[in-house]
Amino acid sequence: AQKVTQAQTEISVVEKEDVTLDCVYETRDTTYYLFWYKQPPSGELVFLIRRNSFDEQNEISGRYSWNFQKSTSSFNFTITASQVVDSAVYFCALSEASAGGTSYGKLTFGQGTILTVHP
C-alpha cells in the first residue's frame, strides 16, 4: 500500500528565511507520480508540481525548488526567501501508476505541514 509521511506538523519562520518541507513516501510500484499542493486559508488546494518516478532531476520555479531522491524515497520542497503569502498548509501526495494495482489512480496525501511565515 502506498503511504506518504510529512513528519513536520508545523513550521514557523521569519520572512526571508529559507524553509524546507520534508516528504517521505512508500510504494511497491516502480512507476508512480509525486505531487505537492498548497492549501491557503481560503481552503482550496493549489497544484504546485508533479514528478514522475523516472525523472529525478531537481526542479526550480522561482523561489520554489524540489529535491527528488529515489534512494531515500524523499521528495522535499524548499521555499527560498519565504514571504508572508507563503503561509499555508502544504501537502505532499503520491499516485501509483500500475494498472490493476489496488491503488491505481488514487492520490494518497500526507498529513500536511502548516507553514507560518512571520513578518
Next chain:
Amino acid sequence: ETGVTQTPRHLVMGMTNKKSLKCEQHLGHNAMYWYKQSAKKPLELMFVYNFKEQTENNSVPSRFSPECPNSSHLFLHLHTLQPEDSALYLCASSQGGGSRYEQYFGPGTRLTVT
C-alpha cells in the same frame, strides 16, 4: 482561479436533514473526485468518476450518495448524517482518471452536522 466551483461554501444541517453539495468544473476535464478533509486527518478520497462512471468508492457510508450527470457536474447527496461527518468536503477534477494527471480542487464546502 482553478476553474472548479463548489456550492454552498458553508452548510449547517441537522442529523435528519437531506442536503446536496454541488461541484462544477469549467476545465474540460473527464474525471471528478470527492474528498473529505477532517481536522488533523489526511485528505480522504471518497469517490471517483471517470467519464461519468463511478470508478472508486472508498468504503464510504451509504448516507453519502454521489451523482455525476455529466463530466462537468458532480453532486454529493447527504442524508441522516452524524456529527463526525462534519468536515471540509473538497471536489476536484483532472484531465483523465489515471495517475499522471494532477487534480484541480475547488474551495470546498464546510459542513457542520448538529
